[in-house]
Amino acid sequence: MKKLAIASALLSVFAVAGTAHAYQAEIGASAGLIDPDHGGTSGSFGVDGTYYFNPVQTRNAPLAEAAFLDRASNVSAQYQYDEVGDGEAHRYGVGAEYFVPNSDFYLSGNVNGHDLKDNDDFDNDLTTYGAEVGYLPAPGLLIAAGVKGWDNDHDDGVDPTLRAKYVTTLSNGKDINLEAGAAFGDLDEYNLAADYYIDKTLSIGADYYNNDLNDNSEFGINARKFFTPQVSLEGRVGFGEAGSNDYNRFGVAAKYRF
Numbered sequence: 001m002k003k004l005a006i007a008s009a010l011l012s013v014f015a016v017a018g019t020a021h022a023y024q025a026e027i028g029a030s031a032g033l034i035d036p037d038h039g040g041t042s043g044s045f046g047v048d049g050t051y052y053f054n055p056v057q058t059r060n061a062p063l064a065e066a067a068f069l070d071r072a073s074n075v076s077a078q079y080q081y082d083e084v085g086d087g088e089a090h091r092y093g094v095g096a097e098y099f100v101p102n103s104d105f106y107l108s109g110n111v112n113g114h115d116l117k118d119n120d121d122f123d124n125d126l127t128t129y130g131a132e133v134g135y136l137p138a139p140g141l142l143i144a145a146g147v148k149g150w151d152n153d154h155d156d157g158v159d160p161t162l163r164a165k166y167v168t169t170l171s172n173g174k175d176i177n178l179e180a181g182a183a184f185g186d187l188d189e190y191n192l193a194a195d196y197y198i199d200k201t202l203s204i205g206a207d208y209y210n211n212d213l214n215d216n217s218e219f220g221i222n223a224r225k226f227f228t229p230q231v232s233l234e235g236r237v238g239f240g241e242a243g244s245n246d247y248n249r250f251g252v253a254a255k256y257r258f
Helices: 002-018 063-069
Strands: 023-036 042-056 074-084 087-099 105-117 123-138 141-152 156-169 175-183 189-199 202-211 216-226 231-242 245-257
Touching: 042 063, 063 156, 063 175, 063 216, 105 141, 123 156
Parallel strands: none
Antiparallel strands: 023 042, 023 245, 042 074, 074 087, 087 105, 105 123, 123 141, 141 156, 156 175, 175 189, 189 202, 202 216, 216 231, 231 245
């Protein structure tokens, strides 16, 4: 009996150690720079945070995709300050994701504000919002449909959206993440993204975004590294076009999980 008790205690210790990297919140800070061909350089600084209703188990998944693969319901908030030419902009938002327990259904929603002011006393407030209903037909695969709306001082509208995300393991044992999304109607926008995980802590990726409404398109490359299961650093370089003005975008972000 004593040997059985000792063995049980050791198994308990190993079980706890196996989930030692579980986390329930993540906070981050980011900084960015946009350098256009015409006009002055602008910069930004942001903070964000996510709280998960239950501890996220990292298991043997890529650390960047642990929450998605664990179907971790959460709430999040973010704030970003932008210096735009002679003006400034404040962006802020809240969101939530809910993976319905004991089912393969998914719900999400978000509301974001954008306040732009310049030295000519121009003031434009923009509110955007979105909601989705999704389904996970297979492990690591999400398909979601919803609406995306906007309301500013001059116009408003709502358009349907469609989005898919798939995280899977290739035959060589490496993981990949594939994403695609689109909004139809007045927005007429779409985005594509792919990440390749060299190992569970390091990824490289590329993304593309296009919006016909504001005549903006951008291609980017990025990388993210987890130095510990709690601490990560990521960087991105983007090459875009807004109207007839080309620009380069540079961004870095650090995140901490606990």
